Amino acid sequence: MSARAVRPKLPFLGVAGRHNRVPSPYPWLMPVILVMGLFYLYPVIDVFRYAFTDLTLLGGEGHYTLSTFANVLTRPELLQILWVTFVFTAGSVIGQQVIGLAMALVVVRSEKRHLFGTTILRTTALIAWVVPGIAGGIIWKMLFNEAPFGGLNSLLRLMGMAPVQWLSDPDVVMWSVVLSNVWRGTAFSMVVMYAALKAIDPSLYEAAEVDGASARQKLFFVTLPQLRPAILVNMILITIQTLNTFDAIISLTGGGPGRATEVLSLYTFNVVFRNYDLAAGSVLSILMLVISLTLALIYAGFLPKDDKA
Amino acid sequence: MKKSMLAALAAATALGCLPAIAEDLITSDRVGPSDAPKKMVFRMTGDGPSSTDPTWAAGYAKLYTDFINNHPGWQLELQMMTGDISQEQARMLEQAKAGHAPDCAAVDSFVLPLFKQAGVLKSLSPYFTKEEVDQLFPFVRDGVTGKDGQIYAWWWSTDLRVLYRNKEIVPDAPETWADTKAAALKSVEAGMEGILFNGSRYEGTTFDWLGNFWGQGGKLVDDAGKPVFADADNRDKFVKAVNYYRDLVESGAAPKRVATIGNYDDFNAAAAAGTTAMFVGGNWQYRQLQNSMEPEEFAKWTFSMLPGITADERSTGTGGWTVAAFSSEPEKVEMCAALAREIYMGPANALQEQLPTRADLYDKYEVFKSEANQTFAKALKVGQARPGVLIYPEISNQIQIMMGKVLTGAETTDAAVDEAFKATLDAYARL
Structure with a gap:
């Protein structure tokens, strides 16, 4: 007889016979459902509602309309914003995954050999992870500062090398931003891979x-085949995290020069908090949600399926 | 044993009570006794007891203590804004529309029209005399007055942009763009970076530069508030002003890193480090330079009006801070007006040497009779405030984006200006 055959039937809403009464799970789940509904679901519903209006922060009640979608999705700058977002996300995810894996391999190997410094390496990486995004941006801004007293350029000069236009060259600035984001996010990948x-x-x-x-x-x-599920789960998590990153960018470049580093999350932030356009910001938030879900589903498709008995 | 324990307990209790007995009237988030029955929430900038400048912090502590002593039964809850003013003001507007704004708050003059338009401010007219309002500079009076003739904020300080220079390297004040470029190139020959100015995604980028456009007679918006800065009448002036900055960078008179600067503190740092001889900054930086430099170093620095395309076509941007009331309780609105009057309308100006918005205050306070402040006051005569229209934040945003593209050479000036103008008109159509 299989285990399935002897499993008691769970009664719907806890209504059961006198002898096999099983308590309903719903009272236990209710606090979680309420918290999730209140703090997660309600704002999401509100975002969808706003997206179908022309609501702004400047006054007026707003009216229900589909025009906001048409207007936002046809903006000429949107393609460039999406491209910048793609480069930033791809660069950050690949960098964090590869370096995180490499660091985890080094840590595991050095632990096996009882080498000195393993804890220092792990702790150093984790310190970067716990630094808030805004603070991380400011730290890197000081390092990338192109003034004669700027951090990295001073080092380059000491070594007799030419200074680099880390933030003012439109072709370099994106990689500077990716570098700062990889620095901050690698520890998370390292922990998962470890x-x-x-x-x-x-x-x-x-x-x-x-x-x-x-x-x-x-x-x-x-190693790699055994890590495949962990790598894919990690990539889902860091992709979503990177797509939502704007705090480090806003303090490092503000999205500039021009729009060179203005990713979708920062653009959304600017539309709401600089243009006061709640409806357009909501449409962009939905766009971010769709992109995140699509990428998560694509990654999930590569996850190994459970072996059939 | 029991006795000694009781004595120890009594001593500990007494010590524990001491802070309550000798309660500070000012803490980081409160002014006045914590048990005062009436409370007003005031959201503020660094212009207060939490100022990062110890002298100003001490001065404000005294002003706030005197104020709260004059208003027994009240306490102020202080909420500090972060440095991201645009975001802070947008959040406050959102809160005000939802009915959760603080009772009283500092509102940046350039976003005041948005708050007035949203109808979230309470009239302060009953608490200021007509004479006091008449003493305000015209652009200030217009800024705080609503369509109904009531005043909805008290604009207490104004500022302006000037050209700072190291006299040892640039002895004569540049009066034209050509003079400025020549002087900056000369400073580069002396091993300096050249002239510095804000050029990144930052409100200061737009505002500091606008004087170059206004000086030629350019207009950002027409009388109806529609953007016109690149229409047939203004485009040429606008492009010339943008090309002035572009030429400074391309000629090497300004470093390319200006496209990354979005903070006036960077200029102070460069001046203190001796790596620049010229920068476009605000009048408040004069005091900051004085505080951060050795006297003999500070003596090398001076300032002059922003240069123009010709010496006769010059202008500068004027901004400043207001105090406005959101509370629906008249008692708190009155308290807010009292705060603006007793702390900010004069005393705070004198403390921080922030330029007053009332002509009579320049004679009242000795500090404004100094040569530097007299020069600032003269420069105010050619000052222009940002237009009080809803589309201004988007105009500024587009100018910042355009400036980034131009300064880094990513686009031609004409293309960048056209893009900025089209985006602004599109945004205007959506308002």
């Missing part, structure tokens, strides 16, 4: 060693 690496069955490596696999072969044929 936990996943620790969970890999050591017997797999033992078997690989018996087969005479080199370190490179063990990485590509044991």
Whole structure:
């Protein structure tokens, strides 16, 4: 007899026979449902409602209309904003994933060998992670400062190298912003990869060693396939996180020069808080939601399915 | 043993009560006794007891203490704004529309029209005499007055932009754009960075530069509030003013990094570090330079009116801060007006050397008789405030974007100006 066959039938809303009464889960779930509904669902519903209006912060009640969608989605600057967002997100996600994995591998390997400095490396990376976005932006602004007393350029000059226009060159500034975001976000990927690496069955490596696999072969044929679910989940999380990043950019470049670093989240922020256009900001928020969900679904499609019995 | 424990407890209790007995009238978020029955929430900038300048903080602490002593039974809850003024003001407008604004707040003069339009401000007319209102500079009076003739804020300080220079390197005040470029290039030859100005995504970028456009007689909006800055009458003046900045960067008279500057503190830092000899800054920086430099270093610095395309076509942007009331309780509105009158209308101007908005106050306070402040006051005569229209924030936003493209050479001036004008007209059509 299978386990399924003996599982008692859960009564709907807790109504059950006298002898197998099972308490309803709903009273237990209600606080969570209420909190989620109040703090998550209600604002989302409000955003959808605003998107179908022409509401601004400047006065008037606003009217229901579809024109805001048409107006926002046909703005000439939107394509450039989306491209900037794509470059920023792709650069940040790839950078954080690759460096996070590399650091986790180094930490795990050095722990095995009881090397000095493992904790220092881990702690240093985590410090960057806990720094608030605005503060991180300000720190990098000081480093990238192109004045004669700017941080990184002073170092370059000491080494006899030419200074770099970190923030004023439209071709360089995006990579400066990506670098600052990778610096901040890598620790998260490192922690996820570290936990996943620790969970890999050591017997797999033992078997690989018996087969005479080199370190490179063990990485590509044991470690990476075993990490695949963790990598994909991590990529979903950091993609959504990066898409929503604007605090570090606003304090580092403000989206400039021009619109060179104005990502979708910052553009949305500017539309609401500088142009006072609530309806347009809501449409852009929905656009961000659609992009995040689409990317999450694409990643999820690559997740390994449960083995069928 | 029991006795000694009781004594220790009594001593600890007494010590614990001490702070309550000797309660400070001023804390970081409160002025007045914490048990005062009446409370007014005041959202403020750094112009208060929490000023980062110790002298000003001490001065404001005294002003606020005197104020609260004059109003027994009241306490003020102080809410500090962050440095991102545009965001702070937008949030406050949103809160005001939802009925959750503070009772009284500092409102930046350039967004005051938005608050007036939204109908969230309470009239302060009953609390100021006609004579006091008449003493306000015309652009200030127009700014605070609503369509119904009532005043909806008290504009207590104004400021303006000037050209600072190191006299050792640039002895004579540049009067024209050509003079400025020549002087900046000369400073570059002396190992300096050249002239510095705001050029990033920042309100100061627009405002500091607008004097170059206004000086030629350019207009941002027409009488109906429609953007006209790049129409047939104004485009040429606008493009010339943009090209002035572009030429400064392309010729090396200004470093390319100006496209990343969005903070007046950067100029103070560069001046203190001796890496620049000229910058476009605000009048309040004169005192900041004085406070941050050694006297012999500060003595090298002076300022002059912003240059123009010719010496006779010059202007400068004037801004400033207001105090406005949001509360629906008349008693709190009156308290807000009293705060504006007793702390900010004169005493705060004198303390921070922030230029008053009333002509008579320049004679009342000794500090405004100094040569520097007299020069600022003269420059105010050619000052222009930002137009009090709803579309101004978007005009400014588009000018900031355009300036970034132009200063980095990403686009031609004509293309960038046309894009900015079209985007502004589109936004105007949506209002």
